[in-house]
Amino acid sequence: MSNQGVTVHHGEEINNSTGVSNKKLLMWAFLGSDVMFFGTFIGTFMAYRNKSLNGPYPEDTLDIPITSVSTFVLLMSSLGVVLAVHYLKESKMGLAKFWLILVIIMGMIFMGFQVYEFTHFAHIGMTPQANLFGSTFFTLTSLHGAHVSLGILWLIFLLYNEYKGNLTSENAIDLELAGLYWHFVDIVWIIIFALLYLITAGDGVPPGGLPWTAGH
């Protein structure tokens, strides 16, 4: 058997068992991992709900209407990503760029709301050090914020490449992956908004005190 002339390539063109690109599989697997990450933080929040020994309690701090606005903005940005990917695939670069810019702006608005909210909370004494509510609330929301910020940076990087002409319909997958990530971060926010804000907002002083401090 002669091996003369064999071209040895590394990459997907030789072995691709499923037909799905490696990058996309990686992103899905990563999101699966991230589910466990957020899941544990959310679990912590729920386990420590109504366990704070002192205030400020959720009813003193959370402002549902304001957060609803930022939630709405973030959810709408998901639609923007879908359109940005769609137009990129159709090589309508103008629209693709427009939607991408809009998504980035909406992400930044969301982050602006979060910065406002955090400073406001800190102002009224709700800090990560204040009590269990503060610790669980801030770690979860700030790490979600970190995810959003990372997403914004990623999208800016892609936008730059669109302007440079490096990101075209041929490698639209790169934007698609960022979009996948963006959707995931949005879905996590829906859960956070439901559990950390809507359900918790009315919590005040734990009813009957803590089970283990009652007898002391």
Next chain:
Amino acid sequence: MSSILGPKQFQIPRIFPRPMSHSGIWYWLGTVDHKKIGTMYGIVSFFWFIMGGIEALLIRVQLSQAENDIISPELYNQLFTMHGTTMVFLVVMPLSAAFFNWLIPLQIGARDVAFPRLNALSLWVFIFGSILMNISWFTGEAPNGGWFGYPPNSTIQFNPGNGMTFWVLGLNVLGVASIAAGLNFIVTIINMRAPGMTMMRMPVFTWMTFITSILIVLALPILGVAGIQMTGDRVYGTNFFNSEAGGDPIFWQHIFWLFGHPEVYILILPAMGIVSEILPTFARKPLFGYTFIVFSGAIIGFMGWFVWSHHMFTVGLGPAANTAFTLSTMLIAIPTGVKIFNWLATLWGGSIKFTTAMLFSIGFIAMFTIGGLSGVTHAVSPSDAQQQDTYYVVAHFHYVLFGGAIFAIFGGLYFWWPKFTGYMLNERLGILNFIIMMIGFNLQFAPMHWLGLDGMPRRIYTYAENMGWELSNLAATVGGFLIAFSVLIFIINVFISRRNKKLASGDPWDARTLEWSISSPPPHYNFVNIPQVEHIDDWWYKKYPELLEGSPKQTKSAKATVEDTSNVDESKIHLPDLSYYPLFVGIGLSIAALGVIYSYALVTIGLILVFWGCIGWSTEPVNEPHEKHH
């Protein structure tokens, strides 16, 4: 993430030129070759194996007699904490990763893993994370809260200083490395298989790697969260585990063991995979019940998520929870038992050659069985109330993790050494290595069963004279030194093999899977021709086509031989070029983590390194376009 490949590729300005040489230190620092990465994983984790072993020996010296005072209680607590942490996170996991790296692309017929640079990142993050954790020895504040880090004893309130902060940050950095590697191997195994290699034709080791990778990807984030929470508590004053602010110490135990029990299977499943490769090779029989072995592995991986509270039978969960976790724990014995019987049936009727690798594998079955059976006695939660936190538990998990994982890893080293290096290890020394390790291991850990049942708690730096524990402890210490001696024999063996240069053929054991169809050591592109896979153990049937049912005695083509690389035109080989960005991201991450302890300036420097590395990485083409083929 792979780069955006466009004609007008933007690259950030390079500070250093991209390394291009194929030897020397720059090559090793920039390599993205899975085989080189595997080798570095192996060397570094073997170094930590020796360190963890020295820690263990110091523990054993201190316990060799009653009321010994060679080692102070402070140092003792640091030693057992770092021994456990080192052996789990810096030895067994990365040694398994060394095997994953070396073998997975070879076993599935690929030229590399799916993301070679991500793979390099895992390596460097692991290396610098392990250094980060051990820097604490030099600051005099090594972690001292146990490898499980139970609060409140690990909180800043009861454990001031930086020791446990080093520990928790080290774990978080190592977690990044593990998750990155896990993701990489999931994609590699799903997507990079050679044509014809369906999932149910994959070697068992590949299967176990796949399951392990899924467990890593799902379990390590939980540890990451626990680590972030504890870092918050220790450094920034949050209240997660501060019992004075209402924080619940039991909550830490839940999340730690929710990670920790899948972690146990992360440690043992690769070992089971290794053994499942070695046994059929030296029995010259196919693995008995491939499907059963694969599925019981998958079931173990799945059920491992529902048993975590058996580490907490004595924390007062109540009879209902204890019953549930007792039953789920007992259930997991069934797929484990199935594996053991299948391995035995593989040997049954075989033509067994007792090489060192085979002896270690048989030793694995024998010792793992003991560990499994003592595990069942733990599952009986009422009697576990007597065993919990005693030396009986120490005996149990050393039978599983040393008699299990480490035996299998040594078997794997002897088995694949010729493939890794091209040289044979000395079998005579190998068998001596096995015998002494076997005796030493049993001498060290068998008496611990008795010690535990006789009421000796774990993690005590000394014990009173009248307790009746002296003799067993002395025996254990002697056993510990025998193990150290056997490891020394292995190291000597490695050096002798280097000097004697007894060359290995591509397929010295007449083995079964694809990695043996290429030369030893494999060329950097692995396969000249990507194999077309038709069976489980494809290489075996290519060598013995007459074994296939329904095939004529004389097949058309001659029996397959190891691939010949002499005529390969190197100029036509395209493999990813070297990249130093993973190295810098790895360094940056550890510097940032160190900064959490010492100063925000370090955090900033670290994050800048990470950011620069990531941007550089994602704009760097896989191959330099202007480059002439080397």
Next chain:
Amino acid sequence: MLSNRIRLIFNMVTLMLLSFALMSCTPENPQSTFDTHGPISEIQKNLFLFTFWIAVIVFIVVEGAIIFVTFKYRRKNDDLPAQIHGNLRLEITWTIIPAIIIVIIAIPTVFGIWETQVMPDEEDAITINAVGHQWWFEFKYPSEEIVTANELHLPQDKNVIVNIESQDVLHSFWIPKLAGKVDMVPNHENKLWFRADNPGVYYGQCAEFCGIVHAMMRFRVVVHTEEGYQNWLEGMRTPPKTISNGSDEDEGRKLFVGNCSMCHTNDSYKKAAYHKEINSQYNRWEEWKKDKENSAIVSAPNLTHFGSRLTVASGIKENNYENVVKWIENPDSITIGTRMKNHASIYNSDKKLTDQEIQQIAKYLLSLKPDNDSMASYNQE
């Protein structure tokens, strides 16, 4: 090669048997889980032995098969053996067999869980609050209003319910011969019950890693006859023997009041002393938390009737004159890292005690026992 293997297996087996044989004939095993003296440890032991013998059978089958296979099927020639890929019937069989074994083990186990972990009727039982401290045990008898430390006194044949809690970190309450352990967790109230069938002294030890002195956190359980228990209770409510003015003991008393009494209470025999002690202990704890480095005050064992105790330094040393002197002189000579050494002003300021003063305190402490000392018989042994 073959002889190597035989020797290896032979060595292994003899070593294991030998070590087990040697170990099982050591004279004293005060924490043996096999020498049970109550129904809880009995259930736990029997469940263990039941599982153990089943495990032994499995062990013999599996290891026997390994030995058989390694002898029978070693390579004799280059012929390929029969290529068998599996046998569904066999594999299903050995899936079902472990399942059956598991069921056999699970049934008594589940019964055992409920028998041992469901608390008996409180009316027929005495209730004790056990509190873990770094690094000693506090025992409170709420119905008797008695508080003591590091030595638990119980009547025989009576159910005991222990409410288990911790003030600081995790500890574990464990008396191997009477009952398996239950962890002491801050913010959680755990419960354990047991019954002692025979009078005697039993060893207890903390089993959950709790910091630097973890190894030295031990206690004793003294099980009395019903009559002896009543005597002990009575003793705990009576003042100690009077000491004559000007004696060493009296000097010791003064020194104790001046140097030790802000952390150690020794007069809990008095009326209403129980709640006072609970409060003082709480205040000491709060005081210590304010400045954990430099506080001169820290939670400390109650020393009422210390003279009748069996041990000094939380169950480590026999309670005699030399050991008490040694302990007061320098706690590090017995246990490194104690709170007493780190916080008491007699070690950390100019107020150091002279040898004579230490001896006087020791004499005073050992004189603290009631007239009808129920422990006299034990102390003589």
